């Protein structure tokens with residue numbers, strides 16, 4: 001310690017304080033990947049090892065643990081269920097934005113919404129991340145329906161990560177996150193909130209926010225809702241799953257869609273190689289006949 005103090009280097013202190021056992025071995029990585037896949041369906045291939053190590057090292061610090069063996073002993077034990085949730089939380093990729101893959105929202109506005117003749121309209125945004133996708137769908141519904149308040153509109157938006165759901169429920173987004181929203185939409189559906197650290201924040205207006213119900217739901221587990229849904233969005237999450245998991249998911253979505261209902265998947269996902277009874281409509285868009 002005296003030698004470290006003499007150098008006065010904070011990097012040296014940091015190295016001294018970081019125990020060597022915080023390294024993640026290949027065997028420990030395999031145990032973590034297996035657990036993550038069993039629980040969430042997310043397949044962590046070997047290239048993700050550094051990412052897993054970096055993200056989980058932060059959990060180790062929070063928990064005051066010396067290394068991954070101690071961490072694994074916790075998450076593999078019955079008392080570790082809470083930490084297991086936190087582990088999934090930090091290992092998920094939550095990239096999203098308003099009107100992401102915009103052609104889907106154009107199709108929604110021009111083709112899907114005009115065909116929704118029932119009073120009751122139900123959307124499910126599966127894997128909604130921090131809410132931008134659900135808010136975009138709600139905006140399209142309000143803009144494209146002649147008398148939205150005369151309809152019974154509900155959007156269920158679910159994700160496995162409690163962290164992103166907390167943000168989604170707040171409905172507050174920074175200027176940077178508002179990318180994808182033109183001036184007219186910003187003015188119509190968001191209220192300026194405040195400026196924090198030089199960045200303006202906006203809140204989703206109640207007409208839109210009140211249409212959305214956020215809930216935690218792991219797509220690998222039982223789905224407590226009944227359906228049927230007019231529209232299901234499940235975009236940019238199936239890429240993290242193996243083919244067999246994708247197949248099971250698509251089979252389950254089919255049962256949750258009403259006749260004439262639409263399933264949207266991410267444009268990089270598609271359903272090629274999956275056996276299904278859905279009709280291909282246009283890229284990444286399918287219908288239950």
Ligand SMILES: C[S@@+](CC[C@H](N)C(=O)[O-])C[C@H]1O[C@@H](n2cnc3c(N)ncnc32)[C@H](O)[C@@H]1O
Nearest residue numbers: 040092095096127129160161218219235236237
């Ligand atoms: C890359 S984001 C995609 C967000 C949004 N659908 C979009 O396209 O912009 C993937 C989301 O899937 C969620 N996710 C991963 N595995 C899941 C599972 N088994 N059940 C539910 N959500 C899951 C993650 O937490 C993350 O928020």
